[in-house]
Amino acid sequence: xxxxxxxxxxxxxxxxxxxxxxxxxxxxxxxxxxxxxxxxxxxxxxxxxxxxxxxxxxxxxxxxxxxxxxxxxxxxxxxxxxxxxxxxxxxxxxxxxxxxxxxxxxxxxxxxxxxxxxxxxxxxxxxxxxxxxxxxxxxxxxxxxxxxxxxxxxxxxxxxxxxxxxxxxxxxxxxxxxxxxxxxxxxxxxxxxxxxxxxxxxxxxxxxxxxxxxxxxxxxxxxxxxxxxxxxxxxxxxxxxxxxxxxxxxxxxxxxxxxxxxxxxxxxxxxxxxxxxxxxxxxxxxxxxxxxxxxxxxxxxxxxxxxxxxxxxxxxxxxxxxxxxxxxxxxxxxxxxxxxxxxxxxxxxxxxxxxxxxxxxxxxxxxxxxxxxxxxxxxxxxxxxxxxxxxxxxxxxxxxxxxxxxxxxxxxxxxxxxxxxxxxxxxxxxxxxxxxxxxxxxxxxxxxxxxxxxxxxxxxxxxxxxxxxxxxxxxxxxxxxxxxxxxxxxxxxx
Amino acid sequence: xxxxxxxxxxxxxxxxxxxxxxxxxxxxxxxxxxxxxxxxxxxxxxxxxxxxxxxxxxxxxxxxxxxxxxxxxxxxxxxxxxxxxxxxxxxxxxxxxxxxxxxxxxxxxxxxxxxxxxxxxxxxxxxxxxxxxxxxxxxxxxxxxxxxxxxxxxxxxxxxxxxxxxxxxxxxxxxxxxxxxxxxxxxxxxxxxxxxxxxxxxxxxxxxxxxxxxxxxxxxxxxxxxxxxxxxxxxxxxxxxxxxxxxxxxxxxxxxxxxxxxxxxxxxxxxxxxxxxxxxxxxxxxxxxxxxxxxxxxxxxxxxxxxxxxxxxxxxxxxxxxxxxxxxxxxxxxxxxxxxxxxxxxxxxxxxxxxxxxxxxxxxxxxxxxxxxxxxxxxxxxxxxxxxxxxxxxxxxxxxxxxxxxxxxxxxxxxxxxxxxxxxxxxxxxxxxxxxxxxxxxxxxxxxxxxxxxxxxxxxxxxxxxxxxxxxxxxxxxxxxxxxxxxxxxxxxx
Numbered sequence: 001x002x003x004x005x006x007x008x009x010x011x012x013x014x015x016x017x018x019x020x021x022x023x024x025x026x027x028x029x030x031x032x033x034x035x036x037x038x039x040x041x042x043x044x045x046x047x048x049x050x051x052x053x054x055x056x057x058x059x060x061x062x063x064x065x066x067x068x069x070x071x072x073x074x075x076x077x078x079x080x081x082x083x084x085x086x087x088x089x090x091x092x093x094x095x096x097x098x099x100x101x102x103x104x105x106x107x108x109x110x111x112x113x114x115x116x117x118x119x120x121x122x123x124x125x126x127x128x129x130x131x132x133x134x135x136x137x138x139x140x141x142x143x144x145x146x147x148x149x150x151x152x153x154x155x156x157x158x159x160x161x162x163x164x165x166x167x168x169x170x171x172x173x174x175x176x177x178x179x180x181x182x183x184x185x186x187x188x189x190x191x192x193x194x195x196x197x198x199x200x201x202x203x204x205x206x207x208x209x210x211x212x213x214x215x216x217x218x219x220x221x222x223x224x225x226x227x228x229x230x231x232x233x234x235x236x237x238x239x240x241x242x243x244x245x246x247x248x249x250x251x252x253x254x255x256x257x258x259x260x261x262x263x264x265x266x267x268x269x270x271x272x273x274x275x276x277x278x279x280x281x282x283x284x285x286x287x288x289x290x291x292x293x294x295x296x297x298x299x300x301x302x303x304x305x306x307x308x309x310x311x312x313x314x315x316x317x318x319x320x321x322x323x324x325x326x327x328x329x330x331x332x333x334x335x336x337x338x339x340x341x342x343x344x345x346x347x348x349x350x351x352x353x354x355x356x357x358x359x360x361x362x363x364x365x366x367x368x369x370x371x372x373x374x375x376x377x378x379x380x381x382x383x384x385x386x387x388x389x390x391x392x393x394x395x396x397x398x399x400x401x402x403x404x405x406x407x408x409x410x411x412x413x414x415x416x417x418x419x420x421x422x423x424x425x426x427x428x429x430x431x432x433x434x435x436x437x438x439x440x441x442x443x444x445x446x447x448x449x450x451x452x453x454x455x456x457x458x459x460x461x462x463x464x465x466x467x468x469x470x471x472x473x474x475x476x477x478x479x480x481x482x483x484x485x486x487x488x489x490x491x492x493x494x
Numbered sequence: 495x496x497x498x499x500x501x502x503x504x505x506x507x508x509x510x511x512x513x514x515x516x517x518x519x520x521x522x523x524x525x526x527x528x529x530x531x532x533x534x535x536x537x538x539x540x541x542x543x544x545x546x547x548x549x550x551x552x553x554x555x556x557x558x559x560x561x562x563x564x565x566x567x568x569x570x571x572x573x574x575x576x577x578x579x580x581x582x583x584x585x586x587x588x589x590x591x592x593x594x595x596x597x598x599x600x601x602x603x604x605x606x607x608x609x610x611x612x613x614x615x616x617x618x619x620x621x622x623x624x625x626x627x628x629x630x631x632x633x634x635x636x637x638x639x640x641x642x643x644x645x646x647x648x649x650x651x652x653x654x655x656x657x658x659x660x661x662x663x664x665x666x667x668x669x670x671x672x673x674x675x676x677x678x679x680x681x682x683x684x685x686x687x688x689x690x691x692x693x694x695x696x697x698x699x700x701x702x703x704x705x706x707x708x709x710x711x712x713x714x715x716x717x718x719x720x721x722x723x724x725x726x727x728x729x730x731x732x733x734x735x736x737x738x739x740x741x742x743x744x745x746x747x748x749x750x751x752x753x754x755x756x757x758x759x760x761x762x763x764x765x766x767x768x769x770x771x772x773x774x775x776x777x778x779x780x781x782x783x784x785x786x787x788x789x790x791x792x793x794x795x796x797x798x799x800x801x802x803x804x805x806x807x808x809x810x811x812x813x814x815x816x817x818x819x820x821x822x823x824x825x826x827x828x829x830x831x832x833x834x835x836x837x838x839x840x841x842x843x844x845x846x847x848x849x850x851x852x853x854x855x856x857x858x859x860x861x862x863x864x865x866x867x868x869x870x871x872x873x874x875x876x877x878x879x880x881x882x883x884x885x886x887x888x889x890x891x892x893x894x895x896x897x898x899x900x901x902x903x904x905x906x907x908x909x910x911x912x913x914x915x916x917x918x919x920x921x922x923x924x925x926x927x928x929x930x931x932x933x934x935x936x937x938x939x940x941x942x943x944x945x946x947x948x949x950x951x952x953x954x955x956x957x958x959x960x961x962x963x964x965x966x967x968x969x970x971x972x973x974x975x976x977x978x979x980x981x982x983x984x985x986x987x988x
Contacts, residue, residue, distance in 0.1 A: 033721065035717060037716065242536070
């Protein structure tokens with residue numbers, strides 16, 4: 001008996017998963033281990049692998065099998081699997097290779113020059129390269145839109161957050177804009193009178209690492225199937241069977257490495273708990289960027305910065321970093337919930353972070369839809385920073401519209417994932433709290449099972465079995481509802 | 495103008511080099527970084543890559559291009575390149591896939607069971623699996639012999655040491671056998687009266703590592719293009735642009751990690767100094783296993799264990815491991831030249847090591863030629879260990895014929911490389927000493943340039959441009975001549 005079309009597809013996607021394994025390990029190594037001299041050879045090897053993976057996914061035979069498999073008798077799990085295979089296939093096949101190549105080239109050129117241009121505050125120089133990136137991204141959006149029937153920006157959004165659309169984002173972010181600036185002011189007024197002890201360093205890197213490892217253990221990280229290392233930009237990489245998270249240490253600051261580790265551990269546990277028997281197929285892999293971010297933010301924001309969790313780990317902080325008043329639980333909680341509007345997104349606190357994301361979303365959507373041009377960015381940036389955060393960015397491109405890497409290589413549509421993730425996380429915890437009213441007391445006492453069991457059952461084990469909207473509906477009983485996010489912020493900060 | 499056949503071949507071998515990069519990094523990671531839970535997924539990913547590389551190298555198109563390129567006008571460098579491409583191609587194409595697969599399977603089964611069988615001293619159990627490995631290796635040897643016109647054992651030898659043949663090995667090892675046992679007895683008598691201070695541990699792992707790193711720097715290791723890490727079995731891996739060496743540390747012994755690092759640094763510098771513009775092609779890669787071993791043994795045996803080098807590094811040993819009499823240069827030299835016949839090859843000293851190799855060569859050659867059967871190994875082993883080293887191994891399979899991994903997976907033909915490497919190294923240094931009479935004084939004073947410049951000019955930069963015999967002839971002015979090895983041992987040990 002010959003293999004069914006569906007079986008043929010499984011074997012191709014299994015092969016792709018193995019190639020992806022090699023790409024993931026080589027990528028992790030490049031960021032965490034590789035000496036600088038290896039960079040060119042590594043770049044060439046990884047590019048060769050990308051070509052191979054793209055060729056595998058654009059083999060015309062796949063199209064035939066996808067069509068035939070649709071006619072075969074498949075159970076519900078296989079149908080979901082086929083749906084996700086088709087999505088992967090579409091991402092690789094909708095765009096002509098010439099556009100993919102041109103965009104990669106323009107993005108790489110723009111990103112490379114941007115590293116220096118940002119330092120030099122050189123917006124005009126950046127524009128020279130960026131216009132081409134924007135032009136090609138608009139072309140990409142148009143082609144994806146033509147093929148999918150979605151709007152242009154929606155077609156890009158769909159790459160990172162399948163099923164999401166800008167009408168929905170507009171509704172959600174529109175709501176946030178009505179209350180966020182006021183809430184920020186209210187919280188800042190409240191915090192103005194707060195006593196806050198500053199922790200006295202230096203904090204030895206080895207001690208910070210040992211603290212991080214102990215916290216990872218507490219959060220259930222499986223060290224038999226993963227590692228903690230160091231890189232310039234922290235990330236969660238590797239493969240589901242062997243998850244590699246990284247952090248960075250500064251000996252004058254422990255806060256960033258500690259909470260960064262909690263954040264990456266959220267990503268890691270999602271990967272480590274994906275259904276092992278399906279993880280070689282798209283349906284067994286993480287749902288989306290937004291859902292991935294919802295895991296890291298469940299860990300960092302919902303759990304990690306909660307007074308209960310900080311009460312639980314305060315003794316560990318003292319054990320590894322030494323006894324001082326700043327490490328008392330109440331003070332740690334104040335440190336980790338301090339609200340201060342600032343220029344830089346990645347340094348932002350929980351409350352001001354969404355303002356950074358909404359600003360970027362609004363600008364990038366207008367760019368892709370053709371409502372504004374690249375030249376219009378700085379004025380809009382200044383206007384929105386003033387309106388949302390009361391921060392004056394005029395003339396400061398470096399800490400303004402030149403701060404992020406995303407637009408340099410044309411990753412339009414990515415930014416919303418961050419705040420959608422924060423909202424999903426708030427909604428999960430509202431759900432958990434409904435059935436576990438004494439959640440904080442249990443967390444403070446070291447019992448994290450209500451959180452972990454819920455995430456495991458509702459998110460991790462579900463992988464990509466359901467579309468995002470259905471996943472969230474099944475998990476929480478309702479569609480994405482930003483009211484939970486607002487209620488969470490009010491409860492924590494007011 | 496369309497690409498020439500030779501250019502087509504270059505592009506295929508460049509692609510293979512990039513795949514090989516991924517395999518090397520994944521392999522290094524598996525040995526030095528990977529948590530145990532990642533093993534199955536890693537194994538599957540690496541096997542997939544092997545399949546891909548084999549498919550690339552057995553694409554029928556290659557055969558056509560190899561034939562056409564032979565008709566094209568090529569310069570001498572390109573002709574050498576084509577010769578090495580043809581050799582790679584032959585290794586992949588001479589054997590039917592069914593035999594390769596059967597041998598991999600039988601080898602993997604035998605090797606896996608051997609790990610426990612060795613501990614249990616279970617020769618009979620080992621035989622059950624080993625007979626099949628031997629049968630398939632004989633089949634391989636026969637096919638390679640039919641295709642190449644070489645003898646059966648020679649055909650296997652050629653996999654590891656191209657151009658070498660057993661008549662030559664026989665001549666060389668036959669000579670060694672006439673004087674080695676006597677020399678060993680003489681040296682042991684001499685050393686019986688020597689005073690030797692034992693170093694007092696513990697030796698902190700961090701300190702051993704710092705010592706190793708400083709010695710690597712002294713030996714010219716380029717840390718911009720490589721790393722030092724830890725693995726159970728030390729090795730030199732990675733790629734020429736990014737060489738990864740490993741060692742292992744014991745806190746009650748510094749000798750092994752220190753000299754192990756010197757050894758692997760020899761392999762590493764060869765790789766780091768291969769001609770960078772050719773390293774993506776077979777002609778730009780290391781010549782053979784024997785020549786590779788001649789680099790590690792130039793570093794470890796010729797240089798590393800010499801009184802001059804130990805005089806140079808004695809202050810570093812004291813700096814990192816603390817002041818004690820055992821670290822005086824003269825005592826270090828006695829420690830690193832102590833001769834004691836023993837059971838285990840990998841623990842053997844410089845003088846008894848060749849006896850271990852000759853024994854294995856004689857047995858494996860007879861096995862492949864069909865002169866003996868697997869059952870005959872233990873009796874022969876006992877007989878030869880008594881004759882060459884005066885060691886009684888009867889009934890002790892664990893520390894006898896079950897000690898090595900090489901035969902478990904059918905790597906017959908590999909063992910001679912070790913001692914050929916030692917002989918090449920002795921011949922190199924005899925050559926260097928002829929033009930640098932004060933070599934030892936210069937080494938002791940920290941000037942390693944006479945050694946490094948000679949190796950760079952004569953070996954490293956030559957890569958696979960010449961066949962091994964011609965490489966050695968050009969470098970030293972004569973064919974491989976074991977008299978240099980004997981003279982070296984006599985000079986050092988008598």
